[in-house]
Amino acid sequence: MDQDEPVFFDRRPASSGAVSYGERMIIRDTTRVRIEAIPYFIPHKNSAAELSMKLIRTDKVDGEPCEMTLNANDLKVFKRHIAQALAVSEQEDDGQYLVFRADQLDTQTSASDDAVRAIGGALDSRRFASRVARHVDPVTLANAFSATVRIGELRSAVTELQENLREGRAREDIYQSWCERHSWAFGNAYVARDDQRFIGIGDHVDLLMESTASGLRDIYELKRPDKAVILYDDTHKNWYWSTHTAQAIGQCHRYLDTLHRAAQHGLPDRPEITAYHPRAVVVIGRSHEWEKSKLHALHGLNSRMHGITVMTYDQLLAQCTALLDQISSDEAAQETTEGLSA
Known part of the structure; x- marks a missing residue:
C-alpha cells in the first residue's frame, strides 16, 4: 500500500465491552501460510487508549495457528527496529551505520533527539567506540558533533516558528x-x-x-x-x-x-x-x-x-533564516578547507 493512500479504519467495541478492536490486517497470504494482525485498543481513564497487536500465523498445511501478542511498548520498539533495518537495507555495502535522518533536520523538530540517540547507541558499542578512538582526532570529532547538533537545533527552531505562524497560532x-x-x-x-x-x-x-x-x-x-x-x-x-x-x-x-x-x-x-x-x-x-x-x-x-x-514576525523569521544560512555556509566552507588541507 502506498503511504499516501487513504486508509479506512473501523474501530469497534468487543462483545465484552472491555476493549475495542480493528479489522484483521493481512500481512501475508500464500498457499502455505497466512499471517494476520489484529489491533486491540485498551481504554484508560486518565490517558489515551493503549494499543496492543495480536499476530496470528496459520499453517495451511496442518491448520495449526500460532498466536503472539505485542503490547504498546513492544510495538514502539519493533517499529524503531524496522525503520532502522529498512534504512540500512537501502545501502549497497555492509558496514556500521548511524541511522538517523540528518538530511531532514530542517523539517523534523525531533531530529536532534534522533541524532543524539543514534550516536549514543553507536558509541555504546565498544568495538565502534574503540575504532573511533584509534582513527579519529578527538578534537575534530567533538567539533564536528557540536557543529552538527547546533545547526540541527537552529533548523528545528526555525521550523517551529514557521509552523506556529503557518498554523495561525x-x-x-x-x-x-x-x-x-x-x-x-x-x-x-x-x-x-x-x-x-x-x-x-x-x-x-x-x-x-x-x-x-x-x-x-x-x-x-x-x-x-x-x-x-x-x-x-x-x-x-x-x-x-x-x-x-x-x-x-x-x-x-x-x-x-x-x-x-x-x-x-x-x-x-x-x-x-x-x-x-x-x-x-x-x-x-x-x-x-x-x-x-x-x-x-x-x-x-x-x-x-x-x-x-x-x-513583524515574518521579518524575525527571515532574520533567523539568514543567520542559519550563514552559519551553515561557514560550516560547509570550514569542512571544505579542512578536506583540502588533509
Missing part, C-alpha cells in the same frame, strides 16, 4: 516561550537573554537582551502576530501605526524611561544588569503578503522614531 505566550529559548534569533548584536523581567513597580518587560558591544540592556516587546501593524489613510494618502502598534510603542516609551532610571548603575537586586539610553524593539503582526510599498512604509515610519523599532 496567535497567543503571545507561544512566541514569548519561543524567544526565551532562542534569543539567538535577534542576531549577533546581542549576547544572550536575561532571566530578569521586572524593571520597576508595575513594569514587566517581555525580554531584556544584553548588547554584545556594550553589555547594556535593550528591550524586546512581543505582541500578537494576528494584529495589524500599519494602516493606510485614504483621505490623507499616508500610512500610520495601527492602534495595537501605537499602544505597544507607548508601552515601550514607559519601559525605556523606567529602565534608564532604574538600571543606569545596575538594577537594585541585579547590579550586573545595566542600561543607559536603552532601545526597544516591538515584534507584532505579519508581513508575508505585503507589497513592497507597504514594507517601505514600515521602514519609513521606523526611521522617524528614536529608540524604538517595529518589526
Whole structure:
C-alpha cells in the first residue's frame, strides 16, 4: 500500500465491552501460510487508549495457528527496529551505520533527539567506540558533533516558528516561550537573554537582551502576530501605526524611561544588569503578503522614531533564516578547507 493512500479504519467495541478492536490486517497470504494482525485498543481513564497487536500465523498445511501478542511498548520498539533495518537495507555495502535522518533536520523538530540517540547507541558499542578512538582526532570529532547538533537545533527552531505562524497560532505566550529559548534569533548584536523581567513597580518587560558591544540592556516587546501593524489613510494618502502598534510603542516609551532610571548603575537586586539610553524593539503582526510599498512604509515610519523599532514576525523569521544560512555556509566552507588541507 502506498503511504499516501487513504486508509479506512473501523474501530469497534468487543462483545465484552472491555476493549475495542480493528479489522484483521493481512500481512501475508500464500498457499502455505497466512499471517494476520489484529489491533486491540485498551481504554484508560486518565490517558489515551493503549494499543496492543495480536499476530496470528496459520499453517495451511496442518491448520495449526500460532498466536503472539505485542503490547504498546513492544510495538514502539519493533517499529524503531524496522525503520532502522529498512534504512540500512537501502545501502549497497555492509558496514556500521548511524541511522538517523540528518538530511531532514530542517523539517523534523525531533531530529536532534534522533541524532543524539543514534550516536549514543553507536558509541555504546565498544568495538565502534574503540575504532573511533584509534582513527579519529578527538578534537575534530567533538567539533564536528557540536557543529552538527547546533545547526540541527537552529533548523528545528526555525521550523517551529514557521509552523506556529503557518498554523495561525496567535497567543503571545507561544512566541514569548519561543524567544526565551532562542534569543539567538535577534542576531549577533546581542549576547544572550536575561532571566530578569521586572524593571520597576508595575513594569514587566517581555525580554531584556544584553548588547554584545556594550553589555547594556535593550528591550524586546512581543505582541500578537494576528494584529495589524500599519494602516493606510485614504483621505490623507499616508500610512500610520495601527492602534495595537501605537499602544505597544507607548508601552515601550514607559519601559525605556523606567529602565534608564532604574538600571543606569545596575538594577537594585541585579547590579550586573545595566542600561543607559536603552532601545526597544516591538515584534507584532505579519508581513508575508505585503507589497513592497507597504514594507517601505514600515521602514519609513521606523526611521522617524528614536529608540524604538517595529518589526513583524515574518521579518524575525527571515532574520533567523539568514543567520542559519550563514552559519551553515561557514560550516560547509570550514569542512571544505579542512578536506583540502588533509
